[in-house]
Amino acid sequence: MQLKTKLRYTTALVAALSVTVIPAASAASVSIVNAGFEDGFTSDSWIDTDPSSISSDQRSGSKAAKITGDGGKFEQDVSVEANTDYALTAYIKGTGKIGATVNGTRYTRTGGGDDYELVTATFNSGSATTITIFGNYYGAEARFDDFALTSTGTTEVVEESIESGTCSGNVSLAIDSASDDGTNDGHGPENAIDKNTSSDSRWSSKGIGKAITFDLAGEATVKELAIQWYKGDQRSNYFDIETSTDNSNWSSVYAGGISSGNDASYETIDVTDSEARYVRVTGSGNSAGSTWNSIIEAQVLGCSDDGVEEASTEETTEETEESTVEETFVGSCNIDMSIWGYTTGDGVSMNDVEDIQDLVDNKTLGSNGAEEITWDDGCPTFTVANDAASSGGSTYPRSELRELMARYTDGGDANVKGFTKNNWVTSEASDSNQDLVGGVNGNMKATLIVNTVSVDADSEDQIGRIIVGQIHGEDHEPVKIYYRKLPEHDKGSVFFTVDDSSGDPGDRINVIGFTDKNDTDEDASGDPVEPENGIALGDEWSYEIDLTGDQLKVTVWHDGYTYTTADSIEYTKTRSKQLIRVSSDTDAITIDDFYADDYMYFKAGLYNQNKTGTSSPDYASVTFKVIDVSH
Numbered sequence: 001m002q003l004k005t006k007l008r009y010t011t012a013l014v015a016a017l018s019v020t021v022i023p024a025a026s027a028a029s030v031s032i033v034n035a036g037f038e039d040g041f042t043s044d045s046w047i048d049t050d051p052s053s054i055s056s057d058q059r060s061g062s063k064a065a066k067i068t069g070d071g072g073k074f075e076q077d078v079s080v081e082a083n084t085d086y087a088l089t090a091y092i093k094g095t096g097k098i099g100a101t102v103n104g105t106r107y108t109r110t111g112g113g114d115d116y117e118l119v120t121a122t123f124n125s126g127s128a129t130t131i132t133i134f135g136n137y138y139g140a141e142a143r144f145d146d147f148a149l150t151s152t153g154t155t156e157v158v159e160e161s162i163e164s165g166t167c168s169g170n171v172s173l174a175i176d177s178a179s180d181d182g183t184n185d186g187h188g189p190e191n192a193i194d195k196n197t198s199s200d201s202r203w204s205s206k207g208i209g210k211a212i213t214f215d216l217a218g219e220a221t222v223k224e225l226a227i228q229w230y231k232g233d234q235r236s237n238y239f240d241i242e243t244s245t246d247n248s249n250w251s252s253v254y255a256g257g258i259s260s261g262n263d264a265s266y267e268t269i270d271v272t273d274s275e276a277r278y279v280r281v282t283g284s285g286n287s288a289g290s291t292w293n294s295i296i297e298a299q300v301l302g303c304s305d306d307g308v309e310e311a312s313t314e315e316t317t318e319e320t321e322e323s324t325v326e327e328t329f330v331g332s333c334n335i336d337m338s339i340w341g342y343t344t345g346d347g348v349s350m351n352d353v354e355d356i357q358d359l360v361d362n363k364t365l366g367s368n369g370a371e372e373i374t375w376d377d378g379c380p381t382f383t384v385a386n387d388a389a390s391s392g393g394s395t396y397p398r399s400e401l402r403e404l405m406a407r408y409t410d411g412g413d414a415n416v417k418g419f420t421k422n423n424w425v426t427s428e429a430s431d432s433n434q435d436l437v438g439g440v441n442g443n444m445k446a447t448l449i450v451n452t453v454s455v456d457a458d459s460e461d462q463i464g465r466i467i468v469g470q471i472h473g474e475d476h477e478p479v480k481i482y483y484r485k486l487p488e489h490d491k492g493s494v495f496f497t498v499d500d501s502s503g504d505p506g507d508r509i510n511v512i513g514f515t516d517k518n519d520t521d522e523d524a525s526g527d528p529v530e531p532e533n534g535i536a537l538g539d540e541w542s543y544e545i546d547l548t549g550d551q552l553k554v555t556v557w558h559d560g561y562t563y564t565t566a567d568s569i570e571y572t573k574t575r576s577k578q579l580i581r582v583s584s585d586t587d588a589i590t591i592d593d594f595y596a597d598d599y600m601y602f603k604a605g606l607y608n609q610n611k612t613g614t615s616s617p618d619y620a621s622v623t624f625k626v627i628d629v630s631h
Contacts, residue, residue: 064143092117241257
């Protein structure tokens, strides 16, 4: 299940075609209007999307472009020649992304530094004569200047039958050597091909855009890579893959890659087939929030007419499975429980050192003899009865985690109230409050299975309703994600709410199906219509909450489909009882201004929204496989 916001793009292959690359006699520049932003953002050059602006912190001239938050971008359509190789360059200060969209395929490169650094994205135009070049937000504020687009060669596609002598099969190719730019931390590139799968024998280099290059010593058909990532079972790694015949002109074969984050052994990456001698993996940091790029072992798979091949990946994988990899977390789910407290059915908050250790140790937890947090191979299941006690400030029962950013370094036991290191604020907060807390802005990703929901209640809107994730403020919630399934339905709905200053929902946004207000079409008997794309009990699905400044985004994944915030807002506006506080919101929900003065924390698990149901099952249950928080 893909959780990250980065996307993977692949280039379509055409059967029975051979590709001949004809080097250009000399590089030729392509005109980019207002390439240095001296005229600002204009309708005939760069079209921008906020948060973006023009900055006086430039590399040359007097101006540069500036992007400060998620969703910020600028773009321009440019005329190009078909079947031509191009290099798009720009200088970036901070951390940003540039790229080109060609016939629906995006070719990107991330980079930047404390001062302006050159970043290059390469691509082939294919059949396109117009492309879109762009600069995007990539996790931090960035400035962009001095864009340039240069043609580097032409690719003529000639339709002909593949010769019977073309190599076939898919085996591990011999790697002659590995190299980088020399800025590794002492874990050199040679470690990535030494057949040693211990953590100490790895390549590690810090920085967006750091790369390792593998030399096959001769051309071969490259089809796949198999990479054993350092801490591959604890974090996802962001990367791109390119190939080359001459170690100079590069072609993208896999863009915007993200490793699983839950596999300590080899992960196989299916790249666009290409003839190459050199294979380059370029890192863009990892999901732990650092810019380290680390590979324990790598293999290049494909075939070669010269027969320069090694043992298959499957054989190597069997050998490496016997190797010991140090595990930080218990079980296969690898959820870091050291940053959570919890509350179960007695309503008591358990946020001290001993409590968190119980979570880390995967102990069965609960109140009054009930088993309300249980574990299966590191995956927690949260269960709570409809008639269980509630915590202060609520009337509903819960079996739920509470984020604790400080890991108990803030004065010993957890200091959970106020502007402390266990909580966070948005970037709209004052500088003084930002200094007091543990982080600024927040992102949480989760993968879960709803096992059971209630089937009756005194109030109809409580039936089958639970909350599975939220951001909590001091008194109000910037977001709560609900799942709801009615007993007469096989599939349930997903929606989210955003509290306004009154404490009531100012936004009630439909993601899949209807909300607790039954805001949907009715069947002949007057009952809500079951959502065709709904989520059944036992289905695995995922969500992501992202709050940057006053802009809230919620994304849901299920059954191969992605439901973005923009999709959900558009869908909500078709409902009979729509509730959107800021009617102009399209791509994100704008939260109320008072949250700029509030502290926040994530909650994940089960917050049962039925307190009266007595028919069996008179409880709810949810299992989580992923809970990943970053700030």
